[in-house]
Amino acid sequence: MPTIVGVVLGAVLVLLALPALVQTDILPYDITPNEEQMAENGSNTPGATKQPVQLDVSSQITKVVEEVSPAVVGVVNLQSQANFWEQGGDTEQAGAGSGVIYKKEDGTAYVVTNYHVIEGANEIEVVLSDGTKKTAQLVGGDVFTDLAVLKMSDENVKQVAKFGSTDKLQVGEPAIAIGNPLGLRFAGSVTKGIISGKQRAIPQDFNGDGQKDWQAEVIQTDAAINPGNSGGALINIDGQVIGINSMKIAQSSVEGIGFAIPIDTVKPIIEEIEQYGQVNRAFIGIEAYGLSQVPISERENTLNLPDEVEGGLYIRSITRLSPADKAGLQPLDVITTIDGEPVETIIDLRKYLYEEKDPGDKLEITYYRDGEQNTVTVTLGSQE
Known part of the structure; x- marks a missing residue:
């Protein structure tokens, strides 16, 4: 009997002391759920167990692939195989890649692909996901962004891809590539x-x-991209196209490094190609090389540059009647700044012209000729 009374008394004392023990952190854990935990659990009942949310990524990927795949097509580059004895001749497949149907309008479907996929083609054939073959017409292309737009009849076209945005793209988020690696044999991979x-x-x-x-x-991704994937879709977990697959690093020591053109770059380019058949870029009309590529002896003896000039663009030739020609620039001139910004490579010049200037804009050029600094204003033309 004394034993039973002792056990009951001990239990009562523990129950009375428990809140104080928790508040003084004597216990090594917290048995009282806080308000945030109870809210997440959807319950105000102390001690309710939080149920983790299970995300079935595989099912979600399967769903978005099923939705987007019909909008990814094969693009076949057909070229004439003429011989010495005949003109024209039959066409044969010179290469194959992928494309993405992004718009249907007035009976016409539009496809974006890579420029290098259709370069040199005499005819272009589009193969839909169900195997239907359609003749496509080249609307226009752009070598600098490696993009081209095709158009064809929208008959049998069941799906149009939805474009997303790369503005808030996060490193580490899922990426899914859809295309035709190694040709149409593995279509829809x-x-x-x-x-x-x-x-x-x-x-x-x-x-x-x-x-x-x-x-x-x-954009860099480790989703496998192989020859034939070019022009295909890189999509996010929501089934939105975030890039057009373009290239990979093909070296035996490299694994899982592929690249796609960001969709925020793609959208304005294809709109301009649709409207004009090309991308209208500012044109200056020079062939130039970075000064770092010119031997030091030639810099000193031929260009007569002051010692303080360490970087710039050496003009090798000028297109006749071009903006540069009309402004009085000459071969052997060395451009050091454009609109006050230093320029050292042809890429520097093109990036500035193509991204900051339009045809008809003025460009202030500072250059050296025979050791003397000069400044000239060029009215930019349009690149044909």
Whole structure:
């Protein structure tokens, strides 16, 4: 009997002392749920257990792929195979890539793809996700952004892709690539990864002369992108197109580095191509190279530059009747600033002209000729 009374008395004492023990942090854990926890649990009942929200990412990916895939098409580059004895001749497949149907209007469907996918084509064929083949017409293309727009009849076109935005894109968020790697044999292939980086600058050499002509700003992803994926869609978890797949680093020591053109770059370019058939960019009319590429002996003996001039653009040639020609610029002139901003490479000049200027705008150029500094104002033309 004394034992039973002791147990009951001890239990009563513990119950009475428990709140004080918790408030003084003597207990090593908190058994009282706070208001935030109870709100998250959707219950005001102390001790209610929070149920974690389960996100079925696989099901969500399956859903968005099912929605977007019909808007991703194959793009076949057909070129004439003429021989010495005949003109014209049959056309054969010279290459294949991918494209994205982004608009249907007045019986016409519009497809965005990469410029390099359709470059040199005599005919272009679009293959829908159900295998239907359609002849497409080139609206226009742009080598600098590697984008082209095609149009075709919208018959049998069931789906149009939705464009998202790359403005708030986060590194680490899911990315899904849809396209035709290695040609139409693997049409509609899907790969998954993440956004590995934003605003990556990739130098481009368009004519193979070893000189960098442009610097593309792209999204980096580890979603597998292979030849044939070019022009396809990079989408987010909401099924929105956030990029047009463009290239990968193909080296044996490199794995999982692919690139896509940001959709915020794509949208204004394709709108301009739709309207004009090309991108209207400011034109100056010079062939120029960075001063760092000129041997020191030639700088001193031919260009006669002062010692303080360490960077600039050396003009090799000028297009006749171009804005530069009309303004009086000459070969061997060295441009050091444009509108007061230093310029050292042809990429610097093109970036400024193409992104900050329009045809008809004025451009103030500071340059050196025979060791003397000069300034001239050029009225920019339009690039044909």
